[in-house]
Amino acid sequence: MAHSTTQIELGSKAHHFALLDTVSDKLVSLDDIASPNATVIMFICNHCPYVKHILPELVQLADEYQQKGISFVAISSNDAQIQPLDGPEEMKMLADELQFPFPYLYDQTQMVARHYMAECTPEFFVYDGHKRLAYHGQFDGSRPNNDVPVTGQDLKQVLDLLLDHKPVNMQQQPSVGCSIKWRVQ
Template identity: 60%
Template sequence: MPLASTALPLGTVAPNFALLDTVSDKIVSLQDVASNRATVIMFLCNHCPYVQHILSELVQVANEYQQKGVRFVGISANDATSSPQDGPQQMRELAREKNFPFPYLYDQTQQVARTYQAVCTPEFYVFDRNMRLAYHGKFDDAQPKSNVPVTGHGLRQALDALLAGQAVVADQKPGIGCGIKWKTPQEAVD
């Protein structure tokens, strides 16, 4: 059953983070990926069919917009105990296989996902040059087993507006996908 993202208020300053990049094995912080044009923070995971459905186009969009000064970062917060296919090693393998042009970070404690109020994958947050939230929504209208083409229209529209110095459309559609696999309260304490 797909979940829809909740509305983090537009204008919210991007919460800081410092997480393990599963490809480089280095800690990557918000400051490391922030751009003076636009910064895209994406909550992803390996196994979700909604993520898998858009992944090729997402890599293409990231490659295209990074040429324009936009920075991207993917974060997976799924509990690797209940979803082993979303563990750091598997994340590394997927990032290399798909040639991710962005860091793919593991939020082991799930605190970053909670701070961003992320609830599903994929979920997209676009921050402006001042690191204020300008867009929080879906990649586009495509879903698995639908005839809607994967275009990245929602994300592209937000980025194009920011790059042109215009306001991002206020009517933003929430991200829809698999719910983040949260740790049980006991696991979170351990």
């Protein structure tokens, strides 16, 4: 069942994190990847059909915009006991297969997702060069089976505005996708 995100106050400061990169097997922190231009923090996972639907275009977009000085990081916060396809080994295999140009971090405790108030996959948070939230929303309007082409239009528009030092539109479309699989307490 599709899940939509709630609005988060724009201008809020990015939360610090240090998580295991499933590809390099090293800890990666926000300070390690933050860019003076913009930083895209993406909550994704392996199993979600909404993520699978946009993933090839997302990898291409990240490749293109990293060359312009924007950094990207993907985080999976799903409980691997609930969804085994979202465990660290499977994450590494997917990142290698699709040649992710960004770290793919595993949020085993789910604390990073909670701090960011992430709710679904895919979900995008874009921070400006001062680590202030400039955008929280969707990649674009494409969904599995809705016949809208995957373009990354919404994310591209925000990144272009930040690169041009222009204000980002306050009307932002929420992400829609699979809910994060929270660990049972």
